[in-house]
Amino acid sequence: MDIAMIEAAARRLQGRARPTPLLSSPFLDAVAGRRVLVKAECLQHTGSFKFRGAWSAISALAAATRAKGVLAYSSGNHAQGVAEAARLHGVPAVIVMPSDAPRLKIENTRALGAEVVLYDRAGGEDREAIGAAIAAERGLTLVRPYDEPEVIAGQGTVGLEIAAQAAAEGVTRADVLVCCGGGGLTSGIALALAARAPGLRARPVEPEGFDDVARSLAAGRILANAAGTGSLCDAILTPAPGQLTFPIMAAHCGPGLAVSDAEALRAMAQAFLRLKLVLEPGGAVALAAALFRPGAVEGEAVIVVASGGNVDPPVFRQALDLCG
Amino acid sequence: MDIAMIEAAARRLQGRARPTPLLSSPFLDAVAGRRVLVKAECLQHTGSFKFRGAWSAISALAAATRAKGVLAYSSGNHAQGVAEAARLHGVPAVIVMPSDAPRLKIENTRALGAEVVLYDRAGGEDREAIGAAIAAERGLTLVRPYDEPEVIAGQGTVGLEIAAQAAAEGVTRADVLVCCGGGGLTSGIALALAARAPGLRARPVEPEGFDDVARSLAAGRILANAAGTGSLCDAILTPAPGQLTFPIMAAHCGPGLAVSDAEALRAMAQAFLRLKLVLEPGGAVALAAALFRPGAVEGEAVIVVASGGNVDPPVFRQALDLCG
Numbered sequence: 001m002d003i004a005m006i007e008a009a010a011r012r013l014q015g016r017a018r019p020t021p022l023l024s025s026p027f028l029d030a031v032a033g034r035r036v037l038v039k040a041e042c043l044q045h046t047g048s049f050k051f052r053g054a055w056s057a058i059s060a061l062a063a064a065t066r067a068k069g070v071l072a073y074s075s076g077n078h079a080q081g082v083a084e085a086a087r088l089h090g091v092p093a094v095i096v097m098p099s100d101a102p103r104l105k106i107e108n109t110r111a112l113g114a115e116v117v118l119y120d121r122a123g124g125e126d127r128e129a130i131g132a133a134i135a136a137e138r139g140l141t142l143v144r145p146y147d148e149p150e151v152i153a154g155q156g157t158v159g160l161e162i163a164a165q166a167a168a169e170g171v172t173r174a175d176v177l178v179c180c181g182g183g184g185l186t187s188g189i190a191l192a193l194a195a196r197a198p199g200l201r202a203r204p205v206e207p208e209g210f211d212d213v214a215r216s217l218a219a220g221r222i223l224a225n226a227a228g229t230g231s232l233c234d235a236i237l238t239p240a241p242g243q244l245t246f247p248i249m250a251a252h253c254g255p256g257l258a259v260s261d262a263e264a265l266r267a268m269a270q271a272f273l274r275l276k277l278v279l280e281p282g283g284a285v286a287l288a289a290a291l292f293r294p295g296a297v298e299g300e301a302v303i304v305v306a307s308g309g310n311v312d313p314p315v316f317r318q319a320l321d322l323c324g
Numbered sequence: 325m326d327i328a329m330i331e332a333a334a335r336r337l338q339g340r341a342r343p344t345p346l347l348s349s350p351f352l353d354a355v356a357g358r359r360v361l362v363k364a365e366c367l368q369h370t371g372s373f374k375f376r377g378a379w380s381a382i383s384a385l386a387a388a389t390r391a392k393g394v395l396a397y398s399s400g401n402h403a404q405g406v407a408e409a410a411r412l413h414g415v416p417a418v419i420v421m422p423s424d425a426p427r428l429k430i431e432n433t434r435a436l437g438a439e440v441v442l443y444d445r446a447g448g449e450d451r452e453a454i455g456a457a458i459a460a461e462r463g464l465t466l467v468r469p470y471d472e473p474e475v476i477a478g479q480g481t482v483g484l485e486i487a488a489q490a491a492a493e494g495v496t497r498a499d500v501l502v503c504c505g506g507g508g509l510t511s512g513i514a515l516a517l518a519a520r521a522p523g524l525r526a527r528p529v530e531p532e533g534f535d536d537v538a539r540s541l542a543a544g545r546i547l548a549n550a551a552g553t554g555s556l557c558d559a560i561l562t563p564a565p566g567q568l569t570f571p572i573m574a575a576h577c578g579p580g581l582a583v584s585d586a587e588a589l590r591a592m593a594q595a596f597l598r599l600k601l602v603l604e605p606g607g608a609v610a611l612a613a614a615l616f617r618p619g620a621v622e623g624e625a626v627i628v629v630a631s632g633g634n635v636d637p638p639v640f641r642q643a644l645d646l647c648g
Contacts, residue, residue, distance in 0.1 A: 018345065018347075019345075020345070021342065021344070021345055021367060023342075023367060026408075026436070027432075027435065040367075042600040043345060043347060043364075043599070043600055043601075047600050084350075104597065108351075111351065112350070272602055272637075272640070273428065275367070276366040276367055276371050276601060276602040276603075276633030276634075277367075277600060277601070277602065278596055278600040278601065278602060279600075309600030310600075313596075313644040313645075313647045316596070316644060317641065317644060320637040320640060320641060320644075321637075323637045
């Protein structure tokens with residue numbers, strides 16, 4: 001993995017992924033006590049950054065391989081990203097999803113033309129085994145959600161955009177807080193910033209109780225989470241950092257942060273009020289850290305990646321209750 | 325009023341107003357039966373396009389005049405735009421607002437540093453008279469919400485951006501649906517498109533029962549609304565088209581459309597689900613027309629201006645109820 005792979009992915013994504021805006025509000029600056037710049041990746045196609053990695057991976061396949069189709073397992077955002085990238089390439093997609101994933105994510109994945117195979121997450125069924133069996137049987141190529149070089153390269157294009165947009169705002173030294181599950185987005189951004197904006201430092205933000213990346217970075221080795229479910233932040237609940245993503249994060253990231261579900265909901269309320277953005281809990285943890293853990297952040301400005309907005313209305317209502 | 329004034333405003337707005345993205349979703353295309361491109365002006369500073377006109381007008385004042393301060397009357401979005409543009413210029417602002425304006429808009433206007441003077445809209449107090457008295461007493465310059473050349477020029481910069489963005493999307497012939505109150509945004513966009521993208525035709529969209537612009541365009545003369553209040557679309561309830569805006573709209577706009585409050589709420593639900601945007605009812609009427617009145621629109625694609633997102637949580641809940 002290197003910056004050349006990210007730049008090659010950026011060329012394949014040109015005119016396909018949406019360059020997303022870097023937003024701000026004086027009200028958020030006042031809450032955080034410093035300037036807050038929000039990379040609104042919830043405005044990406046399919047409502048999360050995942051479209052970038054999916055397009056990057058599928059567009060990098062040999063045409064004959066791609067034509068047979070792709071398979072992914074995902075709680076929802078990678079599912080929609082792969083489904084849409086496959087649809088636009090005109091190739092079949094099978095998506096293995098937990099039966100308790102947000103309804104909106106399951107419905108959207110089907111509506112984008114993918115075949116959805118549900119599995120019972122609580123019952124202990126293994127999504128990787130289910131996916132591998134289907135992929136082998138039908139000759140599909142697996143597009144892993146994060147531990148996949150071309151996926152990391154695609155997510156890294158967010159970092160290229162941040163480097164340019166932050167410079168245009170006069171920000172050359174800052175923490176860049178990234179909502180982090182398996183680390184595909186965080187590691188891609190970290191690689192891009194290290195090469196193109198070395199004064200900007202990527203830092204993963206996770207839900208409390210699911211801070212495997214933060215603990216792994218602190219320990220210098222891969223550590224797993226105790227629990228597999230139990231947070232509103234469904235998009236970023238992964239068992240452990242990836243084999244590919246962890247070494248990149250260890251080399252380039254600052255310390256991780258963790259926030260509560262309540263803080264994620266409060267950040268969603270602020271995004272609603274101040275930025276007019278719809279965020280999902282897992283897409284709001286980085287903003288939550290910037291707003292509600294200012295002592296854990298360094299510098300006069302902080303950059304936040306708002307990574308996704310695929311939230312069911314009942315959860316969004318919980319955030320609206322906190323608008324105060 | 326001509327294109328040169330809009331281009332001069334665009335130069336003053338450079339680096340001040342945010343260029344807003346043109347968004348889309350295959351799900352919205354399916355509802356509308358044609359391609360739908362949404363200009364997300366709710367992402368503008370202060371949550372609506374009004375910042376553009378306010379900055380344009382205040383930046384065009386002579387320095388000595390500007391230093392004395394500005395005054396505006398507004399139900400809320402123009403209020404916030406003027407307050408923020410005045411704050412950034414370092415000059416005082418007094419805003420005359422109806423006491424029944426959305427709470428969020430009143431609070432934000434105060435928080436942006438403006439002095440807010442409330443009046444009783446239902447009781448028949450005249451905001452123009454109140455504003456004129458304060459302006460005279462304190463030597464403030466009135467920034468009218470729409471019937472003001474430099475305000476129209478600032479709103480017209482939305483049209484310059486649409487012309488460039490639509491061309492990049494390969495769209496050169498389409499209806500451009502614009503949420504319309506007094507016609508500042510609609511007339512500015514219409515002027516810009518007539519000069520820079522003549523295949524794109526601006527069309528005002530209003531709430532049912534408050535379609536003064538549509539009726540005036542049909543009659544060829546300025547007609548007023550019967551009622552002054554009674555729609556959720558507070559941002560675009562104006563008594564009649566402006567003396568300056570009407571002739572521009574009559575020269576350049578296609579026929580107006582009108583939608584119900586229920587349709588505006590359904591459009592807000594679609595923006596939440598598909599675009600991850602927060603829209604207010606008055607900022608959603610153009611999207612509502614594109615989605616739910618497809619027979620009234622012409623062409624293979626339709627462009628929609630989503631003009632604002634300053635909505636109180638209880639109203640947004642009504643939209644969430646319609647996510648289905």
